[in-house]
Amino acid sequence: MKALNREILNLAIPNIIANITIPLLGMVDLALVGHLESEMYIGAIALGGMIFNILYWGFGFLRMGTSGFTAQAYGRQDKKESILILSRSMVVGLGGAVLLLLFQKPIELVGFGVIRGSAGVESLAAEYFRIRIWAAPATLALYSLT
Numbered sequence: 001m002k003a004l005n006r007e008i009l010n011l012a013i014p015n016i017i018a019n020i021t022i023p024l025l026g027m028v029d030l031a032l033v034g035h036l037e038s039e040m041y042i043g044a045i046a047l048g049g050m051i052f053n054i055l056y057w058g059f060g061f062l063r064m065g066t067s068g069f070t071a072q073a074y075g076r077q078d079k080k081e082s083i084l085i086l087s088r089s090m091v092v093g094l095g096g097a098v099l100l101l102l103f104q105k106p107i108e109l110v111g112f113g114v115i116r117g118s119a120g121v122e123s124l125a126a127e128y129f130r131i132r133i134w135a136a137p138a139t140l141a142l143y144s145l146t
Contacts, residue, residue, distance in 0.1 A: 043117055044124030051111040051129060062093050062143035093140035100136045
């Protein structure tokens with residue numbers, strides 16, 4: 001029983017760490033801008049972060065949708081199938097990232113049309129959005145890896 005608990009912990013801890021990386025990025029951004037002279041920077045990070053949370057939530061299937069197939073392949077010790085599952089997930093994730101990059105302006109317009117803030121905060125949040133959107137390929141690749 002103790003060995004099973006240890007095995008579950010060995011699998012769970014890396015998964016937990018991988019799943020906190022996206023919110024952690026927003027918290028680091030927030031900690032950095034919290035030292036700046038205006039609270040508008042904090043509002044901009046919060047506003048932009050909400051848009052990214054909504055965007056990336058839609059790609060959660062890259063993590064959750066492939067975990068069952070990966071577990072089955074791992075249980076069968078089928079390394080080839082595991083690699084194929086990862087490859088497919090990466091292709092879909094990177095394809096989604098390319099679409100996010102291609103449609104970043106419409107996404108920005110819709111996002112800030114739905115989530116409103118003061119003019120100053122929205123201006124800074126839009127700048128934050130335009131910078132952070134370029135992390136989409138890495139973020140969605142990380143989703144595939146986890």
